[in-house]
Every structure is written in structure tokens, then in C-alpha cells.
Amino acid sequence: MARRTGRRPGKPGTREAILDAARAAFAERGFDGASIRAIAATAGVDPALVHHYFGSKDQLFLAAMNAPVNPGELIPRIVAGDRDGLGERLVRLFLSVWDSPAGTAGVALLRSAMSNEWTARLLREFLVTQVLRRVLDHLDVDPAELPLRGSLVASQLIGLAVMRHVVRLEPVASAPAETLVAAVAPTVQRYLTGDLPT
Amino acid sequence: MARRTGRRPGKPGTREAILDAARAAFAERGFDGASIRAIAATAGVDPALVHHYFGSKDQLFLAAMNAPVNPGELIPRIVAGDRDGLGERLVRLFLSVWDSPAGTAGVALLRSAMSNEWTARLLREFLVTQVLRRVLDHLDVDPAELPLRGSLVASQLIGLAVMRHVVRLEPVASAPAETLVAAVAPTVQRYLTGDLPT
Numbered sequence: 594m595a596r597r598t599g600r601r602p603g604k605p606g607t608r609e610a611i612l613d614a615a616r617a618a619f620a621e622r623g624f625d626g627a628s629i630r631a632i633a634a635t636a637g638v639d640p641a642l643v644h645h646y647f648g649s650k651d652q653l654f655l656a657a658m659n660a661p662v663n664p665g666e667l668i669p670r671i672v673a674g675d676r677d678g679l680g681e682r683l684v685r686l687f688l689s690v691w692d693s694p695a696g697t698a699g700v701a702l703l704r705s706a707m708s709n710e711w712t713a714r715l716l717r718e719f720l721v722t723q724v725l726r727r728v729l730d731h732l733d734v735d736p737a738e739l740p741l742r743g744s745l746v747a748s749q750l751i752g753l754a755v756m757r758h759v760v761r762l763e764p765v766a767s768a769p770a771e772t773l774v775a776a777v778a779p780t781v782q783r784y785l786t787g788d789l790p791t
Numbered sequence: 792m793a794r795r796t797g798r799r800p801g802k803p804g805t806r807e808a809i810l811d812a813a814r815a816a817f818a819e820r821g822f823d824g825a826s827i828r829a830i831a832a833t834a835g836v837d838p839a840l841v842h843h844y845f846g847s848k849d850q851l852f853l854a855a856m857n858a859p860v861n862p863g864e865l866i867p868r869i870v871a872g873d874r875d876g877l878g879e880r881l882v883r884l885f886l887s888v889w890d891s892p893a894g895t896a897g898v899a900l901l902r903s904a905m906s907n908e909w910t911a912r913l914l915r916e917f918l919v920t921q922v923l924r925r926v927l928d929h930l931d932v933d934p935a936e937l938p939l940r941g942s943l944v945a946s947q948l949i950g951l952a953v954m955r956h957v958v959r960l961e962p963v964a965s966a967p968a969e970t971l972v973a974a975v976a977p978t979v980q981r982y983l984t985g986d987l988p989t
Contacts, residue, residue: 706958707905713958720960744954744963745974751958752950756942760904760911760949762918765942775988776943780978790973 610636611643615657620714624654624722651723658715660723661698662690668727676732680782681774683728684750688770691754700758703751720747728785738789745784753777808834809841813855818912822852822920849921856913858921859896860888866925874930878980879972881926882948886968889952898956901949918945926983936987943982951975 614635618627629650633640647653655663667690671682691699705712725743734742753773756765765773812833816825827848831838845851853861865888869880889897903910923941932940951971954963963971 704905707902707953717958717960720958740962741966741970741974744960747958747960748950748954748963748975749947749978750950751953752946752948755905755949755953756946760915760918760945762915762942762945764938765946768939772939772988776939776982777946779981780947783977784974790970 607636607638607642608646611638611646611653612657615653616711616715619654619657619718620711623714624650624718629653654718655723658712658719659698659702660719661695661702664723664727668724672728672731676786677782679728679732680780680785681778683746683785684753684778684781685770685774687750687753688757688773691758692770696754696758699754703755703759732785734786741789742784745789746781749777749780749784805834805836805840806844809836809844809851810855813851814909814913817852817855817916818909821912822848822916827851852916853921856910856917857896857900858917859893859900862921862925866922870926870929874984875980877926877930878978878983879976881944881983882951882976882979883968883972885948885951886955886971889956890968894952894956897952901953901957930983932984939987940982943987944979947975947978947982 611632614632615627618632618635621627627650629643630640632653633643636643643653647656651665652663654660667686671686672679674682690696702712702716706716707713721743725747728746729739729743732739732742753765756762757773758766809830812830813825816830816833819825825848827841828838830851831841834841841851845854849863850861852858865884869884870877872880888894900910900914904914905911919941923945926944927937927941930937930940951963954960955971956964958964
């Protein structure tokens with residue numbers, strides 16, 4: 594079935610072939626290690642066609658893992674404000690995404706990552722390169738501490754999503770988002786900028 | 792196939808019939824709402840036989856959900872000490888269980904709960920009645936706050952297990968347990984005994 598998405602549609606199935614090659618490359622070599630050139634070669638197309646279909650490497654990655662949102666559009670908003678309110682803004686943004694229709698896709702992604710090592714790798718790359726890096730790059734903390742800070746933030750936020758939307762433990766499952774923001778923001782703020790064990 | 796587990800082995804398949812009935816009852820009516828009498832009736836056996844096979848209702852519940860550990864044996868140890876160290880002792884105990892062979896069963900249980908609503912219900916009942924209730928009953932905080940405190944603790948701890956053992960995000964995936972205890976204990980302590988939003 595031919596698709597009509599632009600001037601250079603490629604052969605039928607080209608788009609899917611690129612996405613398959615991209616998933617394999619990102620899972621095997623990570624986001625930073627995968628190249629559009631190599632992905633194009635695996636899919637048997639010209640790299641320019643990959644850019645034509647998907648735009649940037651970030652956008653190709655998001656399409657390959659069926660990401661329900663683009664953190665590159667959301668996170669700049671929350672890192673712009675004051676440092677002491679970053680935890681609060683991050684928890685509020687996180688809950689607003691999970692409480693929206695995108696949360697359904699998020700649950701599907703989490704489910705898949707729990708049972709499939711490749712999806713787990715893609716989720717890990719997503720968290721590090723699309724979410725955490727964008728938040729942490731703006732912090733004036735010791736760069737050596739950033740991975741631990743980032744993975745602690747991820748552990749609290751993913752746990753919140755699991756309890757609210759999958760295990761549905763009350764009252765976290767149905768509490769107003771602002772109750773959870775108030776309770777969890779100090780945790781995330783401490784993981785981001787507080788004293789951590791060395 | 793006949794089993795030889797005691798004086799009253801019952802018919803072949805009796806033990807499995809009791810476990811099936813127990814899983815259904817605990818998932819449908821919750822731990823507190825399910826009765827050994829009703830479970831025995833569903834399985835078509837005498838309630839005394841349920842006690843004979845499984846002991847207490849707690850033990851039947853743990854067997855029905857394939858719980859890898861018995862929190863009733865572990866938690867009394869950690870609630871015995873000083874109040875201000877409870878968060879630290881709970882995180883340390885939690886990580887020691889997940890870092891042991893029981894962690895493999897824990898991952899299997901989490902996976903199942905992510906994709907199966909009945910297992911999710913059993914996990915919820917496990918967290919509330921076998922873990923959180925045993926920890927929270929010893930706290931001198933407003934009883935009305937206990938459910939929120941418990942589900943916040945659960946969100947942080949389950950998130951830690953997911954990141955360390957399933958998604959395997961570094962450095963949380965391979966950090967020494969004591970690094971994570973030091974980083975996460977203040978969070979759990981605040982959820983247990985600190986000021987929360989009302």
C-alpha cells in the first residue's frame with residue numbers, strides 16, 4: 594500500500610523498514626551510538642529519505658519507540674524557571690502527561706518494557722537522552738553526580754506512574770494531581786539538587 | 792497425582808483447587824473481605840483442610856499469589872527500632888529482598904501485575920495488608936493520613952525495584968545497596984513521618 598506523505602514517498606513499506614532498523618539500532622547501540630546513516634543502510638534507503646520521513650534523529654527515535662509525547666517540546670518550559678521549583682514543575686508536567694490520553698500509551702510502553710528486553714533498552718535510552726539529559730543539563734551540580742540524580746528521579750516518577758495507573762493503589766490512584774505534586778516534589782527536588790551520598 | 796503433605800491429604804488436585812478459589816476470592820473481595828470458609832466452599836472442601844494445608848489466612852494469601860517472601864516474618868524486625876531510622880531500615884530490607892533470589896520472583900510478579908488486572912489486585916492487597924499495614928500500624932501519625940503515606944512509600948520502593956531490576960537504568964541498576972539506602976531512605980522517612988500536604 595503506497596503512502597502519500599511528501600515528494601519522495603519511497604517504496605511501499607519503506608517507512609516501516611526504517612522504523613524496524615531504527616528500533617534495532619537504538620536498542621543495540623543506544624541513542625548516541627546509533628547513526629541515521631547506518632539505520633538507512635540497514636533499511637536499504639538513502640539517509641536523506643530518513644530525514645525526509647522523520648526529521649531529526651530525536652524525532653526518528655520517538656517514532657521508533659511510539660513515544661506518546663515529545664519531551665523536547667515539553668521540558669524546555671519547565672527548566673526555564675527558578676531552580677528551587679524545578680522538582681515541582683517536573684512532577685506536575687509528568688502527572689499531566691500520564692493523566693492525559695498519552696498516559697494510555699505510556700502504560701502500554703511500560704508493560705512492554707517489563708516483559709521485553711529490547712523495549713526496556715529503548716525506554717532506558719528514552720529516559721536518559723530525551724528526558725533526564727534535558728532536565729539535568731541545566732543544573733549547576735557536580736556532573737559526576739548527574740547519572741545517579743537522574744536515575745533516582747526516574748525511580749520515583751516511574752513508581753508514581755505504576756502505582757497511579759497500573760497497580761492503582763489508593764489514594765495515589767485517584768488523588769488530585771496537586772496532592773501528589775505537593776507530596777512528591779520535595780523528593781524530586783532533593784534528588785536533583787540536594788545532598789546525595791558519595 | 793496424590794501428594795503426601797500430612798495426615799489429611801485430600802483428593803488429588805485439592806491443594807490447587809483451594810489456591811484457585813483463594814486467588815479469585817482475594818482478587819474479588821480483597822484480603823479483608825475474603826473468608827477461609829467461603830474459599831473452602833468454592834473449592835468444595837472443609838475449612839479445616841484449608842487450615843491444614845496452608846495455616847493462617849495470611850499464609851494462604853501468600854501461597855495464592857506466589858509471594859517470594861513473608862513480610863510477616865521480616866517487618867517486625869525493622870519496626871522494632873527507633874522511629875527516625877524506620878525509613879532507612881525499610882529501604883535496606885526492601886533492597887536485600889530484591890537483590891536476593893526472591894527478587895527474580897518479585898520481577899515475575901511485577902510483570903504479571905503490569906499486564907493482568909487480577910494479579911494487579913493481588914499485588915495491591917499484598918502491599919496494603921502484608922507490607923504497609925505492618926509498617927504503618929506502629930507510627931504515631933494521624934490515622935487518616937496512613938493510606939497516602941503508605942501508597943507514597945510503595946510508589947518510591949516499586950519504582951526503585953523497576954529501575955534496578957527491570958528497566959536497569961544505571962547507576963541505580965548496579966549501585967551498592969547502601970548507596971541507594973542513603974539516597975532513598977530520607978524520602979521514605981518523610982513519607983512515613985514527615986509533613987504531608989492535607
